Amino acid sequence: MNLVVVSGSARPQRQSHQVALEVGKRLEEKGHTVHLLDVRDLNFPLLERVYDPAAPLSGKMQEVSAAIAQSDGLVIVSPEHNGSYSGALKNTMDYFYKEYFRKPFGIVAVSAGMLGGINAAKSLQHYALTLNGIVLPNALLTPKVQTLFQDGQLIDAGYGTRLDKFLTDFLWLAQAIQATNV
C-alpha cells in the first residue's frame, strides 16, 4: 500500500520525529511505500487560504495534495504540546480537505511525560473524524520519548512491541477499506 506518515513537530529539538521515522521504517520493512510529510521540512506559511489546485501556492503543496489523495491511509505522529496536538501540524493539514475523504487514519501521540500524549491523541482522533477520515479507535501513546532512542535507534523493546501491534491494527483497517473501494 501507499502510506503517508506525518511528522508533526516543527521544533529543531523535536523528539517525536524519531518516532515518525521508526513508524516509516517499520511500514517499509513490511513492504509498503511510505511518503513522509514532515511539517518542519514543509514549513507552510500560516494559512490564509486553503490549497486550490487551480492556483497552487507552491509545487510542494501540489505534491502533498497528491501524496495524500493517492494514499491508502495516513499515520499521524504528533507531539503533545500544552494538552493537544501541535499547532504546526494543524496549520499544515488544514490546507487540505477533500484529499482526506474516507482515508484510514492511525494516530500516534508522543510526550515527554508519563501519560504518553493521551490528550493530543484524543483531540487528533476528533480532528481526523472532522476531515472525513476513518479513524483507528486505538491510538498509540508514547510516554517518556526521551528514554526510547539512542543514536536514532529504538532501544525500548516494549515500545517496539506496542508499535508493531498498532501497525498491525492500522494495516488491517487500511486493507479492509481498500477492499471495499470499487
Ligand SMILES: Cc1cc2nc3c(=O)[nH]c(=O)nc-3n(C[C@H](O)[C@H](O)[C@H](O)COP(=O)(O)O)c2cc1C
Ligand atoms: C510548547 C510545548 C508544550 C508542551 N506541552 C506538553 C504537555 O502538555 N504534555 C506533555 O506530556 N508534554 C508536553 N511537552 C513536552 C513534549 O511532549 C516533548 O517535547 C516531546 O518530546 C514531544 O514534542 P517534540 O516532538 O516537539 O519534542 C510540551 C513541549 C512543548 C515544546
